[in-house]
Amino acid sequence: MQLAEIDARPRKPAFQLTSAETILGDIRRLVAGQDPKSAASRSMVLQHVRSVLADARAGAEAELMATGKGTRCAMNLSAAEDEIIRAVHHFAVRDVYPVDNPSGAEMISIAAVGGYGRGTLAPGSDIDLLFILPYKQTPWGEQITEYILYMLWDLGQKVGHAVRSVDDCIRMARSDMTVRTATLEARYLTGDRKLFDELVRRFESEIMPKTGPEFIAAKMAERDERHRQMGNTRYVVEPNIKDGKGGLRDLHALFWIGKYFYRVKSSAELVGKGVLSAEEYRLFQRAEDFLWAIRCNLHFLTGRADEKLTFDVQPDLAQRLGYNDRAGMLGVERFMKRYFLVAKDVGDLTRIFCTSLEFDHAKPLDMVGRVLAPFKRGKVPIKGETDFVIEGGRLNVAGPEVFQKDPRNLIKGFMLAGRHDAHLHPDAIKLIRRSFKLIGHDLRNDKQANAWFLEILTAPTYVERILRQMNEAGVLGRFVPEFGKIVALMQFNMYHHYTVDEHLIRAVGVMADIANGGLREQLPLTHELLPHLNDTRLLYVALFLHDIAKGRPEDHSIAGARVARRFCPRLGLDPAETDTVSWLVEHHLLMSEIAQSRDIQDPETARSFADVVQSPQRLALLMILTACDIRAVGPGVWTGWKGSLLRALYYATEPLLSGGHSQVTQRDRIEAAKTVLRGALSAWPAPEVDIYLGRHYDHYWLRAEPELQVEHARMIRVADQAGQMFAGSIRVKSFESITEVSFYTPDHPRLLSLIAGACTMADASIIGAQIFGTRDGRAVDTFRLRRSFTSDEDEKVRATRIIDTVKQLLQGKRQVLIDLGKESRHNKRLKPFTLPAQVAVSNTISEKFTVIEVMGLDRTGLLHQLTRQISDLNLTIGSAHIGTYGEKAVDVFYVTDLTGHKIESKSRQKKIHDALLAVFQGGDEKAAKVANG
Numbered sequence: 001m002q003l004a005e006i007d008a009r010p011r012k013p014a015f016q017l018t019s020a021e022t023i024l025g026d027i028r029r030l031v032a033g034q035d036p037k038s039a040a041s042r043s044m045v046l047q048h049v050r051s052v053l054a055d056a057r058a059g060a061e062a063e064l065m066a067t068g069k070g071t072r073c074a075m076n077l078s079a080a081e082d083e084i085i086r087a088v089h090h091f092a093v094r095d096v097y098p099v100d101n102p103s104g105a106e107m108i109s110i111a112a113v114g115g116y117g118r119g120t121l122a123p124g125s126d127i128d129l130l131f132i133l134p135y136k137q138t139p140w141g142e143q144i145t146e147y148i149l150y151m152l153w154d155l156g157q158k159v160g161h162a163v164r165s166v167d168d169c170i171r172m173a174r175s176d177m178t179v180r181t182a183t184l185e186a187r188y189l190t191g192d193r194k195l196f197d198e199l200v201r202r203f204e205s206e207i208m209p210k211t212g213p214e215f216i217a218a219k220m221a222e223r224d225e226r227h228r229q230m231g232n233t234r235y236v237v238e239p240n241i242k243d244g245k246g247g248l249r250d251l252h253a254l255f256w257i258g259k260y261f262y263r264v265k266s267s268a269e270l271v272g273k274g275v276l277s278a279e280e281y282r283l284f285q286r287a288e289d290f291l292w293a294i295r296c297n298l299h300f301l302t303g304r305a306d307e308k309l310t311f312d313v314q315p316d317l318a319q320r321l322g323y324n325d326r327a328g329m330l331g332v333e334r335f336m337k338r339y340f341l342v343a344k345d346v347g348d349l350t351r352i353f354c355t356s357l358e359f360d361h362a363k364p365l366d367m368v369g370r371v372l373a374p375f376k377r378g379k380v381p382i383k384g385e386t387d388f389v390i391e392g393g394r395l396n397v398a399g400p401e402v403f404q405k406d407p408r409n410l411i412k413g414f415m416l417a418g419r420h421d422a423h424l425h426p427d428a429i430k431l432i433r434r435s436f437k438l439i440g441h442d443l444r445n446d447k448q449a450n451a452w453f454l455e456i457l458t459a460p461t462y463v464e465r466i467l468r469q470m471n472e473a474g475v476l477g478r479f480v481p482e483f484g485k486i487v488a489l490m491q492f493n494m495y496h497h498y499t500v501d502e503h504l505i506r507a508v509g510v511m512a513d514i515a516n517g518g519l520r521e522q523l524p525l526t527h528e529l530l531p532h533l534n535d536t537r538l539l540y541v542a543l544f545l546h547d548i549a550k551g552r553p554e555d556h557s558i559a560g561a562r563v564a565r566r567f568c569p570r571l572g573l574d575p576a577e578t579d580t581v582s583w584l585v586e587h588h589l590l591m592s593e594i595a596q597s598r599d600i601q602d603p604e605t606a607r608s609f610a611d612v613v614q615s616p617q618r619l620a621l622l623m624i625l626t627a628c629d630i631r632a633v634g635p636g637v638w639t640g641w642k643g644s645l646l647r648a649l650y651y652a653t654e655p656l657l658s659g660g661h662s663q664v665t666q667r668d669r670i671e672a673a674k675t676v677l678r679g680a681l682s683a684w685p686a687p688e689v690d691i692y693l694g695r696h697y698d699h700y701w702l703r704a705e706p707e708l709q710v711e712h713a714r715m716i717r718v719a720d721q722a723g724q725m726f727a728g729s730i731r732v733k734s735f736e737s738i739t740e741v742s743f744y745t746p747d748h749p750r751l752l753s754l755i756a757g758a759c760t761m762a763d764a765s766i767i768g769a770q771i772f773g774t775r776d777g778r779a780v781d782t783f784r785l786r787r788s789f790t791s792d793e794d795e796k797v798r799a800t801r802i803i804d805t806v807k808q809l810l811q812g813k814r815q816v817l818i819d820l821g822k823e824s825r826h827n828k829r830l831k832p833f834t835l836p837a838q839v840a841v842s843n844t845i846s847e848k849f850t851v852i853e854v855m856g857l858d859r860t861g862l863l864h865q866l867t868r869q870i871s872d873l874n875l876t877i878g879s880a881h882i883g884t885y886g887e888k889a890v891d892v893f894y895v896t897d898l899t900g901h902k903i904e905s906k907s908r909q910k911k912i913h914d915a916l917l918a919v920f921q922g923g924d925e926k927a928a929k930v931a932n933g
Contacts, residue, residue, distance in 0.1 A: 015063045015076045018052055020086035020190075027091055036095040045091065046154050049084055053155060056080030057123060061300050068321065070293025071285075074120035077296075078112075081121060085110065085129075085148065086190040092147040097140060105136040108144055109188070109195035114160065117185035118252070122295045124305030127152060128160040130186060132195045135165050158305070166199045173207050177218045180207065184260060204263075212261045223253050234343040235502035237336070237490050241294050242307040246343025248291045251284065254353050280352055287345045294339065297321065309339070312832050314492070328553035332492050332832075340488030340499050347472060351429060388416055396425035403431060407438040408449045411479065414470050415452040418462035424469060432473050439478040445570065453479065454571045457508070457544055458537045460516050464509030467544075471501060482548050482563050489551050492833075496886070497634025500550045507543045507632035511624070522638070523627050525647050529620040538577055539621060541568065542584035543628055561586035580618065584625055587612065591626045595645040597853065597881045597892040601699035602846045606652040616657045623650050636736035640705040641768065641784070648702040666702070673701040673709070680710045684717070692716070695774045704770065704782075707731075708740070712780055716744050726810065728803030732795045737787040738767065739795045741802055745810065747779040750871050752880060755783060756864035757816035758805035762798050764788070766863050769882035816864065833857060833887040837920035841909045843902050849878050849894035850903040852912065856920040858889035865919045866891060873912055874898055 027048055031041040057077065064073040089110060099106050114128035115121065129148075133141045145163055152159045162182075164172070173180040183203050188196045227245045234246035241247050255267050262273045267284060270276045276284065297320050298306055301313060309317070318335035325331050379389040379396070387402045387409050388395055395417040402409050410432060417424050424432075443449055456466050470476035477484025486500040496503060513519055515536065520527050530536065545567065549559035561582045568578035590612065598605045613619045626646060631638040651669055674693050681689050692713060704712070711729055719727035731740040743755060752771065759766050768784035789795050808814040837856030845851040854866060863882060870877060875895040883890045896902060903909055 015059045015072075017076070017079055018056065018083060020083040020090065023049070023052055023083060023087035024090050027087065028095065031095075036091070042151075045088075046151060049088065049151065050155055053080065053084060056084075060296075061123075064293065064296055064300075065320070068293055069289060070291065070296055071120065071289045073296045074122060074292045077121040077123060077125075078116060078119045081116070081127060082112070082189055085127075085152075088148050088151050089144070089190045092144050096147055097143050099140060103138075105134050105138045106140045107134050107192040107195060108132070108141050109191040109193065109199075110148070111186040111196055111199075112189050113162075113182040113186050115185075115252070117182070117187045118255075119187060120292065122292075122305070123299035124158075125299075126158045126160045126305075128182070129162075129189075130169075130182070131161065131163040132169070132191075132199060133163060133165055134195065135167060137165075166195065166202060169199055170202050170206055173203060177215070177222075180215065181219075181256060183207075184256060208260060208263075215260050216257055219253050219257055223250065233498065233502065234347065235340060235488075235499040236497060237499070238308060238310050239339070239343070240308045241291055241298070241339075244343075246340075246346040248288070248295065250346050250350060251288050251291070254284075254349065257353070275353060276349075280349065283345055284349055287342050287349070290338070290342050293321065309336075311492070315832050329551055330492055333490055333551070336490040336492070337488045337499075340490065344472065344488060348433075351426060351472075354426065382416065382420070385416065388413060390420065390422060391425055391427075393422065394425040394428075395420060395422045396428050397431055400431065403435040403438055407435075407443045408446055408452070410435060410439060410443070410475060411449045411452045411456075414466050414475070415456050417469070418456055418459055418466040421462065424473075429473055432475060436474060436478060439475065444479060444481075447572070449479075450570050451572060454537070454541075457571075458540045460512035463512050463540065464505060467505045467508060471505065477501075480567070482567065483544075486548060486550055491550060497637075498632075500547050503632055504544055504547055507546070507628050508540055510628040510631045511539055511543055514624070514628070519631075522640075523631075523643065525643075525650060526624045526627055529624060533620060533624075534617060535577065538573075538581050538584070539624055539628075541571065541573070542581045542588070542621070542625055545581065546585050546588040546625065546629060548585075557586050557589060560588075580621070583618065584621055587622065588625055588629060591622050591646065591649060592630060592642075595649040596642065596883045597890055598851075599699075599846065599849070599879045599881070599894050600645065600648045600652055600703065602848070602894070604846050606649070606656055608845070609649065610653050610656040613653065613657060616654060619650065619653060619657055636738070639733075639736055639738075639784075640707060641770070644703060644705040651702070666698075670698055670701045673706070676706050677709050677713065680706070681713055688717075695776060695778075697773065697775065700772050700780075704772065708742075708770075708782060711740075712742060712744070712782075715742055716780070719744055726807050728800075728806070730796055730799040730803075732787075732792045732799075734787075734792060739785045739787060739799055740782055741785060741799045742780070742782040743803070743806060744778060744780055745806075747773055747777055748810065749876065750868070751779055751781070751810075752877060753864055753867035753871055754809045754816070755781060755806050756867055757861075758802050758809060759783060759785060760861040760864050761805055761816070762802045763860065764798065764802060765858075765860055765884075766882065767884040769863070769880060771877070771880045816868075835888055837917055839913045839916045841903070841913050843904070846894060848902070849896060850909075852893045852895060852916065853890070854892075854916055854920075855888065855890050858884050858887055862889055862919070863891065866916060867893075869915050869919055870895065873915060875903070875912070876900070 027045050030044045030048055034041045057080075060073050060076040060080070063076065064070070093108075109132040111117070111130040111132060112119075112128065113130045115125055116128050121127075131141075131145050145161075149159060149161060169179070169183055173183050183199070186196070186199065226243050226249065229243075234244065236244070239247070243249050258264050258267065258270050258273075258275060262270065262275060264270055264273060268281065271278055271281045294309070294317065295307070297317055298309070298313060301316055301320065306313070314336060315332045318330075318332040321335060323331040323335040323338075326334060329337075379391045379398075382388055382390060387398050387406065389398050390396070395413060397403075397409075397413070413424070413428060413432070416422075456470075457463060459466075467476065470479075471487065477487045483501065483504075486504075489500040491500065498506065510519070514523060514526050514530065533539075542564070545560055545564050547556060547560065548563055549556040552559050564582040564585045565578060568581050573581065590609070594600075594605065594609050600606070613622065623646060627638070627643070630642060651666060655665070677693070678689055681692075684692075701709075708731075711731055715727050715729040719725075725746060727744040729742045731742075733740065741759075743751075745751065748754070752769075756766060765786040765788075766783055767786050770782045772780045774780060785799070787795060788798065805814065809816065835857040838854070840851075840853045842851045842853070852870070867877070867880075870893060874897065875893075876898060878894040878896060880894070881892040903912065
């Protein structure tokens, strides 16, 4: 949200704070004439304090909604907590456990520590307290401490506390970095001031001197580990606003280090120390205020201490913060874009802060704050370069006028940093940020600047690192304005794991990894194709542009192709190269869609795909681009399963484009797959292997990945040897967060529906399925389920339960309930999403089958309901292609009537369409009425 939007909000009266004296006075009037220690008195005190706390929170929330000021809200909540604790403490000391002549041992000081020590609290924050007692203690101190703590606990607050003497605090701070950080942030609340002041004096004189480097290193290591656990990127679409990269804890870490190393009491003092400029401090304040606004609103919204911006809360948060739909973007997407831009600002502040630490602390830190090799003063010239030098192992400008003198250096500097495998010097970053106004029309259209950018974009050794640095520095979005529009852009769906700009950089990085020899096992076909390409540069450019038009009202593929036609000539690409890149951008989703939702063994599939592709070179380029795109979507999205489907489509199409002169024929690939499996089954007798290989149709060898073929073979052999008609097997794939469950059974018209029903009964979300039949009338089906448990053993237990349920359903011992899956956890997670349902019935896609394609909002039980309806409509499913893309289900069924013919009747086609559409709109009951009506 822009500041103008916040300032335009209607104002309400400022937050009204009830003082400790007022609270104490009210408490005393309530319990007047009663024993302060009695249960009745305590109940009245608790009830009144609870009312004060509720009023304070309501007032803080009202002011937050009126002004949008997050830091102010956090300070209001902290101030209210201060007054309550002071009042309870005063009542305990003066009324409940009074001491007429207190000795030196009967003293207590209470300090706020942690986030509470900074004077800020979210509604669900822990209340961290330090009770400081004298060296010699009496039972009185324990009584006071317990009274306060139990009062706070009974209020329903989460209280973290420690009871220590000053000596204990100092001793523990020497060895425990958590205690040291807490003591650093200690803030006096109430009680004996001398005890607190003694703690601060001894901490600042005995602990802080000469331990700055140790503290900095510990905080940086702590931050790096926190980032690693959160995914090590600030651009995940469900970020943690407290502990994630670019979140509040990163700002707190800067303040901890500043307070410890520069001896400041507030972040504002960092300006006077020369650590931050006045403008940078304002950026600090804006970022902190925005993050606090989100955190406080999130806690108020959910009623608990949530820190993760999950999809289900993002729309409501956007509404509370005043973000509406605008210019083709949902309000929630505008809100999340603002969040990611602020998270990027936090990263900028981290780099600026590390600059000062580097020169004051003499230990260089890289752009994300990690300690680099020992710092060496002095500058080393770069051969042939007068505007840049290597300083301390990093690329720096030779003087402050470098960019003003020649704006092209804003691009050249990054290119040189890549060539020399050097990080950018913090001074260079600062100067770059002050030179943004130089990135205009002339620089964008400068031939040399674009040549340098093309070199960066197509250099596999450093492209991902330099593109990310250019993006973090703010140069990339200014040099390529179309890219600037998608910086920090989030797509409100469950499929994409990163913002659009991060996805594009990662996609280019995957291509670079392949070019450097990586991913050979995961992407074997790309490595086969790469040496035969005329120009790999086009792949880098196409990957950089393929989603660049996201966030616009029109189809991003078509709009992106238009961007490519304008942008490629800037890079010096000729018309033919521009046309190829533009074509790749326009069709970058095509191969994935066909591979995952069409029967690749149907000749019409390859023919129609070949009509669009038209050349073997484009097919190879599209194959590699598709693989890079999918791998860059997020962890576990690329699977061997998807890889096998893409390869099968490639090999089915390539002969049509090469005039039948393919180097590897379909028969060759089938025989190669059989040979691989034969090797994996080397312990079997050769005749038994021959018989087994003959049981499968050709399409099985082309579509099932090798590991799955081995799993199927072992499952089938065990069942056959035991004389069992039914068997199941399980593969838990931890890295991909999925569990594969396979079934071997006589084919059955409702088999697919029954398996889907069993999965739903186990609250398992189906994200993919492969359906195969054997020549002897058996079905070999594999379902991919979204992982639900952290333990592999728990996943296996659930999968075993599904296998047993399918067996019971086939035997008629159990039945599937009609409202199955309605209360699923997965369905609740999908509540924020809306997606119009679509059903298409076509006889042109396949020569033998009628193809039904359904698309809509996924839910637990959907596949069961769809397949049951298809069976009720007296249709036979020849093959099924089940896909889930986040919240979107895309299921395609190749069907015939019971006599094996296509559905030619228009009225029957409409009946199929309406019945399946009704499944999305009203479930099984409505669909049944349509089908029978």
